[in-house]
Amino acid sequence: MRGRGYVLDFSDPGFSDFFAAELDVDIDDPIYAENGGSKGKRLRCFLQKVDGATAARTLQALWEHRAEFLARTNQPDPVVNAEGRFLSLIARLMDRAEGGTGGQAPVPATDWRLQAELKDGLIAIASLPPQERGYEFEAFLRRSFDAAGLAAREPFRNLGEQIDGSFLLGHETYLLEAKWTASPIGVADLHGFHGKLEQKASWARGLFVSYNGFSEQRLAAFGPGKRLICMDGRDLFDALDRSIPLAAVLERKVRRAAETGRAFIPVSELFASAPTREPR
Structure with missing residues (x-):
C-alpha cells in the first residue's frame, strides 16, 4: 500500500502521470518502492538509483511544476533562497554525472x-x-x-x-x-x-x-x-x-x-x- 508521502501537490495518480508524461519513467515500478510505496519514498529511492543527469532532469521538471503551482495559487515561496539551493543541487548532480559515478537507467514508462x-x-x-x-x-x-x-x-x-x-x-x-x-x-x-x-x-x-x-x-x-x-x-x-x-x-x-x-x-x-x- 502507498502511504501519503506528500510530494508537492500531486495525488498518487497525478504523480505517476507526471513521471510518465514528462520523464518517460514508470515510477510505480516495484524497484522504486524498496523503502516504501509513498510518493516521497518512491521519489527518494528513484533519485538514489538513477544517474546524476537523470536525477537533475527529474528535479528540474519538479521545480518547474512547483514554480507553476506557486504562481497559479499566488503563494510566496516558503523556502528561503529556494532557487539558489536548487541550482546548487543541480550543479552537484551534473558534476556527479560528468564523473560517471553510480546510477542505473530509469525504468521506462513507454514501450x-x-x-x-x-x-x-x-x-x-x-x-x-x-x-x-x-x-x-x-x-x-x-x-x-x-x-x-x-x-x-x-x-x-x-x-x-x-x-x-x-x-x-x-x-x-x-x-x-x-x-x-x-x-x-x-x-x-x-x-x-x-x-x-x-x-x-x-x-x-x-x-x-x-x-x-x-x-x-x-x-x-x-x-x-x-x-x-x-x-x-x-x-x-x-x-x-x-x-x-x-x-x-x-x-x-x-x-x-x-x-x-x-x-x-x-x-x-x-x-x-x-x-x-x-x-x-
Whole structure:
C-alpha cells in the first residue's frame, strides 16, 4: 500500500502521470518502492538509483511544476533562497554525472516498439475497405486499452443491445462505444449511447470514441451533466505521437469534464504543453 508521502501537490495518480508524461519513467515500478510505496519514498529511492543527469532532469521538471503551482495559487515561496539551493543541487548532480559515478537507467514508462506498432496500426485502418474498418478499429482500441493496463473486455450484447466493450479506469467501470463513420458524430448517437448507460448501474460511465470526431454544434447541444466522455481519432494519434499514457488522457478528460461540463476536450488542449518525445 502507498502511504501519503506528500510530494508537492500531486495525488498518487497525478504523480505517476507526471513521471510518465514528462520523464518517460514508470515510477510505480516495484524497484522504486524498496523503502516504501509513498510518493516521497518512491521519489527518494528513484533519485538514489538513477544517474546524476537523470536525477537533475527529474528535479528540474519538479521545480518547474512547483514554480507553476506557486504562481497559479499566488503563494510566496516558503523556502528561503529556494532557487539558489536548487541550482546548487543541480550543479552537484551534473558534476556527479560528468564523473560517471553510480546510477542505473530509469525504468521506462513507454514501450516504444508497441507504441510505434499502435500508431502505424491506427494509420493503416484508414486504408481498409469500409466494411472492415469498424471491426479493426474495435480491435485496435482493445489492444490499446490492454497495453495501458485498463482491463479491456470484448464486445458483448445485453438484451439485444450491442456494447463495444468495457474497461476499468481507476475503480470505475466504463462502457465503450466506438464509431468509424465518414462524417463527425452527431447528437443522436451520443443520446443513444447515454440511454444505454442510464439502463445500467448508476456507477457505470461511458467513453464514446469517434474516429472522425464530433459535430461541434451538436456536441454543444448534447449538454452537460452526462455520464460519458468523448475521444476522437486525433486524440488517439496525438497521445501515441506525444507518448502520453492513455490512462492519463482519460483521467484528465474525466476531470475536465467534471470541471467544465464538456464531454469532449481534445488532447491538444488537455496537454497543451506536453512535448513530442522520441525514443532514447
